Amino acid sequence: MSALRWTVGRLGGLVFVLWAAATLTFFTLRLIPGDPAEAVLGGPGSQASEEALAAARAEYGLDQPLVVQYLTQLARYARFDFGTSYALRQPVAQVIGDQLAGTIALAVMALALAWVLALLVAVWSTRSGRLAAGIGTGLEVVAVAIPHFWLATSLVLLFSSTLGWLPALSGSSAAGLVLPVITLAIPLAGFIGQVMRESLLDALSSPFVLAARTRGETATGVIWRHALRHAALPAIGLSGWAFGSLVSGAVVVETIFARPGIGRSLLSAVQARDVPLVTGIVLIVALAYSVVTTATDFFERIADPRLRLAAVA
Amino acid sequence: MVATSAALLLFLLTAAVLPGLLAPGNPLAIAPLEAFQPPSAAHLLGTDESGRDLYTRIIHGAGPSLLIGAFATVIGLGLGGVLGAIAGLGPHWVDAGTTRFVEVLFAFPGLLLALLFIVIAGPGPLTSTVAVGLATAPGYARLVRTQVLAVRRSAYVESAIVLGRGWWRRLVRHIAPNVGGTLFVLVTLGIGQSIVWASALSYLGLGVSPPAAEWGAMLSAGRTYVGSFWWLTFFPGLAIVLSAASTTLLGRHLQQRTRSS
Numbered sequence: 001m002s003a004l005r006w007t008v009g010r011l012g013g014l015v016f017v018l019w020a021a022a023t024l025t026f027f028t029l030r031l032i033p034g035d036p037a038e039a040v041l042g043g044p045g046s047q048a049s050e051e052a053l054a055a056a057r058a059e060y061g062l063d064q065p066l067v068v069q070y071l072t073q074l075a076r077y078a079r080f081d082f083g084t085s086y087a088l089r090q091p092v093a094q095v096i097g098d099q100l101a102g103t104i105a106l107a108v109m110a111l112a113l114a115w116v117l118a119l120l121v122a123v124w125s126t127r128s129g130r131l132a133a134g135i136g137t138g139l140e141v142v143a144v145a146i147p148h149f150w151l152a153t154s155l156v157l158l159f160s161s162t163l164g165w166l167p168a169l170s171g172s173s174a175a176g177l178v179l180p181v182i183t184l185a186i187p188l189a190g191f192i193g194q195v196m197r198e199s200l201l202d203a204l205s206s207p208f209v210l211a212a213r214t215r216g217e218t219a220t221g222v223i224w225r226h227a228l229r230h231a232a233l234p235a236i237g238l239s240g241w242a243f244g245s246l247v248s249g250a251v252v253v254e255t256i257f258a259r260p261g262i263g264r265s266l267l268s269a270v271q272a273r274d275v276p277l278v279t280g281i282v283l284i285v286a287l288a289y290s291v292v293t294t295a296t297d298f299f300e301r302i303a304d305p306r307l308r309l310a311a312v313a
Numbered sequence: 314m315v316a317t318s319a320a321l322l323l324f325l326l327t328a329a330v331l332p333g334l335l336a337p338g339n340p341l342a343i344a345p346l347e348a349f350q351p352p353s354a355a356h357l358l359g360t361d362e363s364g365r366d367l368y369t370r371i372i373h374g375a376g377p378s379l380l381i382g383a384f385a386t387v388i389g390l391g392l393g394g395v396l397g398a399i400a401g402l403g404p405h406w407v408d409a410g411t412t413r414f415v416e417v418l419f420a421f422p423g424l425l426l427a428l429l430f431i432v433i434a435g436p437g438p439l440t441s442t443v444a445v446g447l448a449t450a451p452g453y454a455r456l457v458r459t460q461v462l463a464v465r466r467s468a469y470v471e472s473a474i475v476l477g478r479g480w481w482r483r484l485v486r487h488i489a490p491n492v493g494g495t496l497f498v499l500v501t502l503g504i505g506q507s508i509v510w511a512s513a514l515s516y517l518g519l520g521v522s523p524p525a526a527e528w529g530a531m532l533s534a535g536r537t538y539v540g541s542f543w544w545l546t547f548f549p550g551l552a553i554v555l556s557a558a559s560t561t562l563l564g565r566h567l568q569q570r571t572r573s574s
Binding site (some may be wrong): 013016017018020021024026028031032095108131134137138141142144145146147148150153154156157161240241243244245247248251252255256266267270271273278282283286289290 | 424543561
């Protein structure tokens, strides 16, 4: 298969997934009991008048046949037009636009920290004997099992309430970012570390490492210059999973640290059953997820010649 | 490490089935005069804002917390298993279609599918359990499909075909038992994750709500006092971490054993 055909196929798959995700979301949200026009006006408790309901139906196209509504919505989604948030009375696109940067900053920093931690633990525990390997495994298992919400409250307890070093609420200061980033990074580091250590051990027992050693490469050099490159690939392949962990984590972490962002908006939208806002955020996350996994596939293909050769054979 | 986690799990299971044996008190009994007692001999893990004994509540909370985690895993594995089995056993076009569908579900990562379900069904213990099950189903579907395909193409199934065994007999006698072993490992590995997610939903106010003795709900209630009364959030969280970590370790141990045998 040529590189061009592979690329076109992969991008086609991306578009298909986005279309299907939007369709699934549209029809799933139709299952919500109650009159959607009433929901627009604030739910069944709002006691909206018949005229107001009719106006809302006309405004949101709810009087049209379902197929027409679906196609209209799909065209709107494609233009990032998700309607107006019921609860905030603001265009959903604007709400998301305001919140997105904060969440991305948080996620990127957490991802970077998670990689550094995972790398250090993986290298240390493969090099320093059985005890270190045991400690490494233990650390990773506990890190994976720790729920974000407990880690966050424990860190606040230690660093804010007891030591008073860092603020318990995030705000917009740089110091306020430290605890949220650590909270998001630790469970992720545990997961990446597990995969990385396994593939590092795998790489260290493979012929190319022996070959490098016979050429006079030091034990440290073998790890950093040869084996790690090999070991990082499977961990990069898990980027989709890491993305999911960061999104779920952001919901919890932004709520606990009172930090503005997509995750916290999603939670309050779910609590208020703010359908347009939920739809908007869910679809933006689905888009981001699909782009991340597609980019990972491209990267893996470039970094690992075996994938390209396997496709030819 | 395996022995420790097995012992811990046994303790948690005892707490879940017979909480009265380990903590004879009533988890909901309030005693306002004894509110906010730090851990002591009388109250091993302290008391909460209504003077309820935290140790008693955590022991009695094991039942609901573990049950929700187990149920969510069963739902996730049931849905995922059916999808995975259809994909793995069906003809090529069925496999392609089902795999595509699972791929679409993957575009709602982590808690997203769960939150989407809660928007439709409304919050509560039952919906949060189903929500966690739904959220984990795509992962199981992928794993089960891979496993079914591997078994289906194995030498012993091929020899069963050569011997002229019918498809039903191949499915029941050869494929199902061999996939089943792996499924058991998956359940053990998955329960820990489900417990954590379900308690996260309770913590966010979308699952079990206080004053019920459920670990996530207890953590959520203790959050208000995190600065002054640390034990209210620390111990319920520890219970979640320990149960999730011990099931995961046990699952890994089983995985290695099935791999090497």
